[in-house]
Amino acid sequence: MMIMSVLVNNSKCVKCAGCVSVCPKDALALKSEIVCDEKKCINCEICITFCPAGALRIKK
Amino acid sequence: MEIKESYDVIIVGAGPAGSSTAKTCAELGLDVVVFDRNNEVGAPKRCGEGISFNALKRLDLDIPQKCIAQAIDGAYAYAPDGKEVKIQFEGTKGYVLERKVFDKWLCYQAAKSGAKIISKTPVTDLILEDGFVKGVVIDVHGQEKKVYSKIVVAADGVESMIMRKAGIRTNKSPTLVDSGYQYEMAGIDMRDPHMIELFFGNKIASRGYVWVFPKGEHEANVGIGISGAHKEKKAKEYLDDFIASHPGLAKGSIIEVNAGSIPVGGLMEDMVGNGIIGVGDAVNQVNAIHGGGIPEAITAGKLAAQSIKLCFDMNNFSKQVLSEYNKQWWELRGKHLKNVEKVRETVENMTDDNLNDLADVLNGEDLSDFAHGKNIMKLVKIAAKYKLKGVARKLGF
Ligand SMILES: Cc1cc2nc3c(=O)[nH]c(=O)nc-3n(C[C@H](O)[C@H](O)[C@H](O)COP(=O)(O)OP(=O)(O)OC[C@H]3O[C@@H](n4cnc5c(N)ncnc54)[C@H](O)[C@@H]3O)c2cc1C
Ligand code: SF4
Numbered sequence A: 001m002m003i004m005s006v007l008v009n010n011s012k013c014v015k016c017a018g019c020v021s022v023c024p025k026d027a028l029a030l031k032s033e034i035v036c037d038e039k040k041c042i043n044c045e046i047c048i049t050f051c052p053a054g055a056l057r058i059k060k
Numbered sequence B: 001m002e003i004k005e006s007y008d009v010i011i012v013g014a015g016p017a018g019s020s021t022a023k024t025c026a027e028l029g030l031d032v033v034v035f036d037r038n039n040e041v042g043a044p045k046r047c048g049e050g051i052s053f054n055a056l057k058r059l060d061l062d063i064p065q066k067c068i069a070q071a072i073d074g075a076y077a078y079a080p081d082g083k084e085v086k087i088q089f090e091g092t093k094g095y096v097l098e099r100k101v102f103d104k105w106l107c108y109q110a111a112k113s114g115a116k117i118i119s120k121t122p123v124t125d126l127i128l129e130d131g132f133v134k135g136v137v138i139d140v141h142g143q144e145k146k147v148y149s150k151i152v153v154a155a156d157g158v159e160s161m162i163m164r165k166a167g168i169r170t171n172k173s174p175t176l177v178d179s180g181y182q183y184e185m186a187g188i189d190m191r192d193p194h195m196i197e198l199f200f201g202n203k204i205a206s207r208g209y210v211w212v213f214p215k216g217e218h219e220a221n222v223g224i225g226i227s228g229a230h231k232e233k234k235a236k237e238y239l240d241d242f243i244a245s246h247p248g249l250a251k252g253s254i255i256e257v258n259a260g261s262i263p264v265g266g267l268m269e270d271m272v273g274n275g276i277i278g279v280g281d282a283v284n285q286v287n288a289i290h291g292g293g294i295p296e297a298i299t300a301g302k303l304a305a306q307s308i309k310l311c312f313d314m315n316n317f318s319k320q321v322l323s324e325y326n327k328q329w330w331e332l333r334g335k336h337l338k339n340v341e342k343v344r345e346t347v348e349n350m351t352d353d354n355l356n357d358l359a360d361v362l363n364g365e366d367l368s369d370f371a372h373g374k375n376i377m378k379l380v381k382i383a384a385k386y387k388l389k390g391v392a393r394k395l396g397f
């Protein structure tokens, strides 16, 4: 089964939480770093497009 | 610091929205606590730090010198072909703030009035009972703790996690939220360190602009906002390219990296629920053109506190009573911000050629008017003249 989740590159992430604000499924949260809930994510890539720093990608 | 089992009001977030709500609630005699997850209130900043004198006057805020980085006289706006419009008159004067100091100063005022502010304490969940928000779950140095209240205020900024947990959607589709990136730069040369500069053009910033907000003779916030749905290129990449092509900036240093999302649409008719009320970025209260949210957050905080007080007076914490806030806010700010949103939608749909044409026919005062949602008829006429498809319709004419 395909994993539905995104991965954050912490050397690029600025912890602005922009991705959290646009995720339609509330799958993301900003803890000490951005975390993605695999049970909620639908791989829509909205967060990836949004991220001003290019810090996100689909987890493969 | 001792955290009680319950308070009258719990505020999530100690940004301008939270501290303003806290101050007014405390002044009205309510027992209020503010939780912020950050170690330091105001940091990291997610802001260009600009505020106009008009806004400060409207807010009746007499800010101390230490909050101010630079006084601003006006702005230069550049069309894609480099044509410039100078915007300089009474209404365009203001400050670039030292936002970290400013946010702390707002908290000082709230604390002085009797509010309790507790940093390094994230709110992780809401307590929901019988269809009412009854409090929050906080993380106190790794330990979960429940804290109860009659009202929870969602002042947690763009993430709006609190509103969402209460089941209230906050219209944050990527077309309604700008993706922003900014450097605080030092050792740069600017045209005039007391003038803001705004650079437009789809090559510079697709459906957005680059800003230079001076913080000193050789220091500035240099940032960009683009549509959150733009796929081809990242905000950071646009900004890096812009800086590389401006030698006065390229020679400088980057002393801080900021990013963030700016709600530029999605004003909400309904910002309350049973036992919960939203203020500031959490409910998209931002000027859709210049992205200014500080004054909106502070104004909304004051209004929210009035409606919260009403709940205590009536001993009724339902959505019905809190709805007074929706009414007050839409009357005082909403209608106006809705106009700004319409202008933005129009400008957003313009090509570089349209923007160049606009720069030909507009003066600084027009531009400032548009940014404040005024004089929209003129924009409609221009739209008609240049046959900008659908523009007039968008503006509601
Ligand atoms: C790049 C950029 C440039 C901008 N430039 C300007 C400008 O020049 N002028 C202007 O007026 N506005 C500007 N804005 C907008 C402005 O920054 C916001 O509108 C303003 O900060 C909103 O205030 P707020 O109190 O609603 O939210 P915020 O200031 O974001 O405060 C929210 C607070 O909540 C806390 N928080 C969040 N979640 C939790 C949680 N779960 N538990 C505890 N605490 C939590 C956060 O730590 C934060 O302190 C800009 C925004 C961006 C992104
Ligand atoms: S939008 Fe990008 S930079 Fe911002 S928190 Fe998310 S991953 Fe990090």
Ligand code: SF4
Pocket (backbone or CB within 6 Å): A005, A006, A022, A023, A024, A025, A026, A027, A028, A036, A040, A041, A042, A043, A044, A045, A046, A047, A048
């Ligand atoms: S891919 Fe879509 S659902 Fe998954 S975290 Fe990103 S925005 Fe949310």
